[in-house]
Amino acid sequence: MAIIKPYKGIHPKIDQTVFVAENAVIIGDVEIGKDSSIWYNVVIRGDVNYIRIGERTNIQDGTIIHVDHKRYPTIIGNNVTVGHKVMLHACTIEDYCLIGMSATVMDGVIVGKYSIVAAGALVTPGKVIEPYSLWAGVPAKFVRKLTEEEIAWLEKSAENYVKYKNSYLEEGLG
Template sequence: MPIIKGYKGKYPKIDQTAFIAENAVIIGDVEIGKDASIWYNVVIRGDVNYIRIGDRTNIQDGTIIHVTHDTHPTIIGNEVTVGHNVMLHGCVIEDRVLIGMSATVMDGVIVGKESIVAAGALVPPNKKIEPHSLWAGVPAKFVRNLTEEEIKHLEKSYQNYIKYKNIYLENKDE
């Protein structure tokens, strides 16, 4: 059973179509949208600010999502894929973005729609990532604009996770 608990009178709001893994932890002022999926060992801690996770967004295993007290909530748009072991802290991730495995996105960052933050990247505070771009490295830097094929792949990525979460919901007793 996931740990879903309030903090100072604020309680998570989770759409009934979302999948929440048994060992996920969701605390405080958190909203999770339709057909979203929160996978194993994810921690979402909206205690000192708020977190919003959009429709059809997947947060993969081992990811931590947190906020900065009073200054930076974390807002994740629709149809976003957040890879395994990602750290999102006080940032904005716009629609149809892919955050690669083990990436870190820090306070005040805005990741523009239909972009990719590469696996292992560290996006330092207050960076603005333009839409349709690829950023990689430590610290992350602009690499190039995405191709049309890569942008189409972003759609396949989130759609795959809708299928996976539906299978898990259908077979939740196995």
């Protein structure tokens, strides 16, 4: 059973349609919207600020999500794919984004809708990623605008993870 605990009297609010893996940890002022999925070894710690995760968003294995004390919460929109071992700290990820495996997105960053942060990228504090952009590297830099095919793929990725989480729930795994 997942570890879901209050912090200072604030309980996480998780829609009943969300898949939460048995070894995920969700603490404090966290809200997760319908049809989202929180996979294995994920830690979501809303202790000194709040975390909001939208609908149909998937947070994949080994990801850590935290906040900055009072200055920045973490807000993740709808239909977002967060890859394996990502670090999201006190940032905003708008709708239909993909954050690649092992990427780090730091304090005050805003990732605009329909954008991709490449695997292994480090988005340094305060960067603003314009919508429909690909950013990569350490530190991350603008690479190019997304193609129509990539934009369509971002929508498909979110849909696929709703199917995956439904199959896990049907198997009694959540």
